[in-house]
Amino acid sequence: MEFLLHTGLRRSDVVRLGPRHVEGDYFRVTIKKSQELVELVIPIHDALTDIVVGTRDDAPAFILTAYGKPRTDKAFTNWFREAAHKAGLPSNSSPHGMRKAACRRLAEAGCTPHQIQAITGHQNLKEIETYTKAVEQKMLAKAAMASVTKAFHHPEVANSDDGLADIDFNALIPNDPNMQVALPRGLEPLFSP
Numbered sequence: 075m076e077f078l079l080h081t082g083l084r085r086s087d088v089v090r091l092g093p094r095h096v097e098g099d100y101f102r103v104t105i106k107k108s109q110e111l112v113e114l115v116i117p118i119h120d121a122l123t124d125i126v127v128g129t130r131d132d133a134p135a136f137i138l139t140a141y142g143k144p145r146t147d148k149a150f151t152n153w154f155r156e157a158a159h160k161a162g163l164p165s166n167s168s169p170h171g172m173r174k175a176a177c178r179r180l181a182e183a184g185c186t187p188h189q190i191q192a193i194t195g196h197q198n199l200k201e202i203e204t205y206t207k208a209v210e211q212k213m214l215a216k217a218a219m220a221s222v223t224k225a226f227h228h229p230e231v232a233n234s235d236d237g238l239a240d241i242d243f244n245a246l247i248p249n250d251p252n253m254q255v256a257l258p259r260g261l262e263p264l265f266s267p
Contacts, residue, residue: 075154076121076125077137078173079172079179080119080176081101081176082173084105084173085147087103088137088169089137090103091103091137092129092134093126093130093131093136097115100115100118101118102114103116107197108197112197151169154169177206178206178209180193181210182213187203187206
């Protein structure tokens with residue numbers, strides 16, 4: 075699971091990833107996307123260093139079966155779902171969800187769509203925007219609120235006490251208790267008491 079999260083690779087690429095793809099502090103891997111071959115150079119995340127260093131140079135892949143053989147795409151998905159289920163995650167968990175999580179984490183770390191594309195190998199930015207839309211909304215909303223707080227951080231502006239408003243007057247309480255007041259539409263109860 076770590077390889078999915080820290081490389082953003084598809085399951086078909088992550089099951090092939092092995093020591094032969096290591097070049098210094100990087101993975102160099104050629105992936106197939108929409109009938110095109112794309113070469114990616116992905117920095118090795120610190121969380122993967124011990125696994126990479128601890129794997130024999132002649133190992134066919136980093137993710138192996140109990141018999142030391144690489145997993146097929148389908149077998150890897152089945153293994154992943156089984157492991158996710160044992161961990162208490164939803165039974166429909168999939169390797170692709172980890173790819174999405176990798177994109178989201180990169181976005182949360184402040185990476186641009188182009189930087190995310192350089193890691194994941196997505197062909198167009200529209201695909202990345204699908205994964206990162208909620209993160210971007212949250213970050214933009216946070217930045218907007220920080221801007222408005224900074225711009226209007228003057229407590230004396232709101233509810234001014236300098237005579238512009240009568241703070242003892244409440245327009246919602248009629249002065250004449252017999253006065254009929256029309257309530258705004260849409261606030262009446264939906265049922266009779």
